[in-house]
Structures are given as C-alpha cells and as structure tokens.
Amino acid sequence: MDGIHDLGGRQGFGKVRHSPTAEAFHEDWEKRVNALYSLAVRLGIFNMDEYRHAIERMEPRHYLSASYYERSLTSLATLCVEKGIVPREELEARAGGLFPLALPSAPGRTNSAQRERFAAGDRVRVTTDHVPGHVRMPAYIRGKTGVVVSESPAYPFPDAHAHGVEAADEPTYDVRFSTSELWPNAADAAFVHVGVFQSYLQRLA
C-alpha cells in the first residue's frame, strides 16, 4: 500500500534529532511492548510481516504522531484482536479507555508469475505495481532502473506472508540505484542499495 509509513525520499522533514549517546528505550513500558510483541511472534500468534503491515495500517494521523513503541503496541493489539486472541472490548475495559487499533487489511497477493533469476551486473527495472496490501518495495524505487549486485537467501514473500496467502519463498536482490535515477537533479550524489524481492523486478534488455 502507498501508506504514510513509506517515508524514503519524502521532503519537509527537519534535522535528525541525533545524540551519540541516544538510547533505544526511554520508558519502562517500551521495553515491555518490545518483549510482548516478540512473545506473540514466538507463540505463532502472528509473523513479522503481519506485524509490520499492522503498523502500516494505522490511521495516518495516528501513525505520524505515535512514537515507535506506540506503533509496536498498536500493531500487537490489532493483531491480537483480529486473530481472536483478545476481544477489543476486553482490552478497552482493562485499559480503562479507548484503545486505538489499525484499520482493516486489504487483500494480499502471491508471487509474480514471471520471476527470473538474476546475476550480478544485470540491469533491472522495478515493476510499477500498485498493491492495496503489504509490500516491501519502497515507492521511491517504483519503475526505476538499477544494477544487481548480489542475491540473498530465499525469504517468505511479504505481500503474501502478511496476509495468509500461499506463496513460495523467493530471494531478494541487492539492487544498486543512483540517486540521480531516483530523484533527478534533486538529491545528494550517492548510491542507494535496496533489497528488492524477485517478484518486483524485470530484466532490462
């Protein structure tokens, strides 16, 4: 989905609020959320793609205003409700107030029928697919051209794995893009390497 989470290349943001001694956690509840979602994954209540997608499905104003761990919490609660582990009413009764959840999911999809094996040096184009469900193709590479650097081991296909759709595992390709291809005349000179699933790639003649 072309969601608000897909931030790469968006303009208008200010300086990174960096400190060399930055912490991973600021509050005790953040550590508990991090553990609880991990426990749910361990117990097989949901997988990492479902978890990521439930964050992406948060109402955009909620997504942008929530901290990282509030997004984790919202995904965890949404999936526990959707999977029938805990009714929302029980969560709200226990919390003593409203418990905002992510919005419903749209359908997923299986692997592309035209998957190809690529080798280092192959020139590829990213497909121009627009899908309503989970996808791990950042919008800034859609339709763009790059060069294959290497192949990864096969992973579950996220577009299917986040939606309970049957699919084969497939490799990702480390594809190197130039920022002048991604944002012509509007980016710092650099290369951007993206792990692109095989189903998102086409060979360039």
Place this chain on the structure above:
Amino acid sequence: MSDPGLAFRSTASVEQRVDAIEAAFDARGLEPAAFIDQAMRMAEEEWVPQRGAQVVAKAWTDPAFRQRLLASGRDAVAELGITMPRHHRHLVVLENTPTLHNVICCTLCSCTAFTVIGLPPDWYKDLEYRARVVRESRTVLREMGLDLPADVEIRVWDTTADTRYMVLPHRPPHTAGWSEDALASIVTKDAMIGVARL
C-alpha cells in the same frame, strides 16, 4: 461516581494499554512476565554494541576472519557466539575505506541487526532519518557531525527485507599495534550504522 460510558470516551494512556495487553496475556496463561524479564535482560546484556565492536576488532586484526565476515556475516559472527533471529537469514557486512562510506537505514520501518550492533537508537527510528538519509545522505551526515570529503563515495543501504547490514568501519591509522580489546573499546554503534567514522 462518574458515568462509566463517559470514561470510555478518552484514549487510555500507552502505559494503561500495555498493562491491558500484558494482563490479557497473563489471563490466558501465556506467562508474559517471565518473558518480559528475560527480554529486558537480553536488551541490557546481549543486544548491545559491544558485541559488534568485538566483531569489528577481530576483523581488523585477523585477515582470515575478515574474509569470512565479508563472505558470510551470519556464520562469522556465530564464531564469536553472536546469534541472529531465525528470520534474519543473511548478514551483509559493508566495509568502509578512505574513499568509500556506507550507511544503513530502514525507510519503511526500523529494521536493524540488533543482536550484533545493538538495539537501534531513537533517532534511527524517527521520521527524519528514515525520510531523508536515502535522498540527502551527504547533507544528513554533515548535520550529524560527519562532514565527508567530496571524493568519498556514499552508499546508503535500505533494509527493506530481512537481510541485515552492519558497517565495518575503517580502522584509524593511529591504532597500529593495539590489542583486540583496546580496538573494540573505540567502536561505537554510530560507526556500525555509518553515521560516524572513527
């Protein structure tokens, strides 16, 4: 006594919401408290940059290990007792040189090799870094205190799949002859993300 219907019109605090999930898990016999204790210990003792620093120091002093690390990161860090979650099937180690600088990010969420380089710092997960570093890498690095010479090539690695990355920093010339422990002591999480050079 207030109307119980009214109490439900405001959003519960995040702490109350976490308590609610934990209590719901507990009521179902999922034993969240023990798992939380264990995860907190892991976060403090295991998922820390000192692990990755040890990997870097060994790569700087042991050329055969460096070769194995660059060829197959996951297997090489396992030699030092560092495990990665099952779904992190691949660790790619990115070697900086005087003329090449690598930096990692995750524009879609905030994925990291947290069992190797430590849990991601707050700014790594924030909107600014995720939005800007792929497009304005040189500017963002300069703002963060790393002003790279114009002839240094920048490569930004966006963690869009479950392959994980870590930067192998360039060894500072003044450290010739140092022990592995002394070398490890100067390696920071920022350097393994690639927003600092040593």
